[in-house]
Amino acid sequence: QSVLTQPPSASGTPGQRVTISCSGSSSNIGSSFVNWYQQLPGTAPKLLIYSHDQRTSGVPDRFSGSTSGTSASLAISGLQSEDEADYYCATWDDSLNGWVFGGGTKLTVL
Amino acid sequence: QVLLVQSGSELKKPGASMKVSCKASGYTFTHFPMNWVRQAPGQGLEWMGWIDTSTGNPTYAQDFTGRFGFSLDTSVSTAYLLIDGLKSEDTALYYCARGPPHPSRSSAWTFDYWGQGTLVTVSS
Numbered sequence: 001q002s003v004l005t006q007p008p009s010a011s012g013t014p015g016q017r018v019t020i021s022c023s024g025s026s027s028n029i030g031s032s033f034v035n036w037y038q039q040l041p042g043t044a045p046k047l048l049i050y051s052h053d054q055r056t057s058g059v060p061d062r063f064s065g066s067t068s069g070t071s072a073s074l075a076i077s078g079l080q081s082e083d084e085a086d087y088y089c090a091t092w093d094d095s096l097n098g099w100v101f102g103g104g105t106k107l108t109v110l
Numbered sequence: 111q112v113l114l115v116q117s118g119s120e121l122k123k124p125g126a127s128m129k130v131s132c133k134a135s136g137y138t139f140t141h142f143p144m145n146w147v148r149q150a151p152g153q154g155l156e157w158m159g160w161i162d163t164s165t166g167n168p169t170y171a172q173d174f175t176g177r178f179g180f181s182l183d184t185s186v187s188t189a190y191l192l193i194d195g196l197k198s199e200d201t202a203l204y205y206c207a208r209g210p211p212h213p214s215r216s217s218a219w220t221f222d223y224w225g226q227g228t229l230v231t232v233s234s
Contacts, residue, residue, distance in 0.1 A: 035221065045205070050220075098169070104155065
């Protein structure tokens with residue numbers, strides 16, 4: 001049972017916009033910066049978004065992050081086949097005094 | 111460039127011990143903590159804890175106390191994950207990942223670089 005809640009799956013067709021949610025509480029998302037990771041099949045996770053909405057170097061601007069209250073979202077516009085991956089949110093949790101992950105969302109490009 | 115290179119896959123019997131290494135390069139090793147993350151087969155990411163690379167002080171997540179240990183050899187910029195009394199449920203991919211200095215709610219980022227992962231299989 002993950003501290004942060006993500007939908008297990010999401011899907012879209014090429015060119016569409018999809019959104020992945022990440023729900024937490026006042027001890028984590030509500031008081032800390034949110035990070036998003038992309039894990040392509042058979043590879044290590046890669047930091048995509050940090051500090052709620054900042055893209056790491058080389059990440060296309062099709063990817064955007066936002067946070068409001070105790071929830072965060074990752075939006076991918078102009079969906080492409082290479083976006084098919086697992087996506088995870090992560091943040092600091094003050095109650096646990098450590099990092100916590102969401103359970104992950106498997107994105108399928110139809 | 112920053113690189114984290116982990117040791118190769120391991121096949122271990124239940125009850126055995128194992129050690130995974132994570133060699134860092136491309137930055138000052140003692141300036142950034144090293145975290146460990148577990149991914150069981152077909153499952154999500156679990157944060158195991160971190161080690162302060164400047165002091166050697168480890169911090170373990172709640173589910174990873176007792177049989178798990180973190181250590182360092184700063185002379186070769188390498189972090190280690192040790193697991194004692196291996197169980198079948200320890201079968202997983204283990205990743206090292208660089209974290210921000212003095213992690214807290216104020217940390218704007220985390221896990222910016224990852225090792226390639228080490229597959230540990232526990233089977234009799």
